[in-house]
Amino acid sequence: MSAQHYSIFALARQALAKHRGWTPAWHNAAPRERYDIIVIGGGGHGLATAYYLAKVFGQKSVAVLEKGWIGGGNAGRNTTIIRSNYLTPANIPFYEMSLKLWEGLEQDLNYNAMVSQRGVLNLFHSDEQRDAHERRGNAMRLHGVDAELLDTAAVRKMASFLDFENARFPIYGGLLQKRGGTARHDAVVWGFARAAAALGVDIIQNCEVTGFVRDAQGQITAVETSRGQIGASKVGMAVAGNSSRVAALADLRLPIESHVLQAFVSEGLKPVVPGVITFGAGHFYISQSDKGGLVFGGDLDGYKSYAQRGNLPIVEDVCEEAMALMPMVGRARLLRSWGGIMDMTMDGSPIIDRTPVPGLYFNGGWCYGGFKATPASGWCFAHLLARDEPHPVAAAHRLDRFAAGHLIDEKGAGAQPNLQ
């Protein structure tokens, strides 16, 4: 199916025709008997994987299976931040590849994902934190990523409303990544779904995987779904949040815990927060959507959960951090809060790898960082599925790195997923 090309001219033509000529953005496919590659999970990562499989790796027979609907999972529950301000040599190139893909994504997909490079500013509140941020900035610059260390005066110029003289957490400066920013989360999945479908990928919604069919050698030959059995040579899982549940269908036990992370949005306000700002004395991040709502969040609730909702202690904690950082936020009313389920790994970094089950490939463990990784995750997973070897920037993100001791320990928290 070929998609309509979106442009100012198409918009003008449709306006003259009273907008009656728009066709659905993608075809809602019914499952065929078999595919070369099946991707489980129709979130951003699964759809991006399918798109790059078709576009870059020339795969003609690809399906995405989604148990609910496109945009209904974590793709609709994140805080839309894109950035590549990481510290470890394994993570910086991967997230930088992602940020570069974000920069050209809308033209590539012919879809307005509202990518806005408004900057990500990580504040620090002590001399020691300044050293840590300087080190992180240096690591980024050594990898060719932009980073600027700002002093208090420069931060004051960007965001004069912050509580610079806070008695406990005075602001000493910040590390700024100007190329970071935000993107429209729904548009990302819709754009990938539309572009993938246009290249012949079947996007099958309301199709939950309930089991794997394996031959005598253990090789995956098909998946059992709520819409019948579908044959496949290779199956890729991209179901972060529910990775352990799907892996258990193939008798795999993963180094992952599922945790609930809450996020919040205020009523719509006039433009006030210039980019993404994070609070260094706790765990709090805030940005402003194009609609005007302040979008913010903080720590995990801390206990394992699949409930997609959290509890009040974290609501209190996040709001206290907001008040410590920018007291003016207290005048805004909270509009909504929600929870999403995070695949928390044992070192805080993701996994893109084969599994011990032949024919089954794994993409997951995205912790809090899944949204920004969407394009690179899709590209690297497509590379692995199509060529059976890891993409160079994701070669360290192995499933067996925990047992082997080659952890990508971004935060150094140890095997404590709720502290990552």
Place this chain on the structure above:
Amino acid sequence: MMINCPHCGNRDSGEFHVRGEAAQRRPDYSEGQDAFAEYVYGRTNIAGIQHEHWYHVAGCRNWLTVERDTRTHAIISVAFAREARP
């Protein structure tokens, strides 16, 4: 979420610190490196009722075994960890 501590009574979950799956068993030294890797890093992570350890850090400082549904946060039972070993 409230946890009914056998010593202190029904208390806010904020008083507790969660440790994780209670069914994890420290392997014997003779079982080798793979068994220890599985013990430290592997998780069953079920969507359903599981036993987990919580520490009443702002209360009696007892370790508890809590039976909880990870899909709903409903707590089914609470006992002292030294008495309840799943």
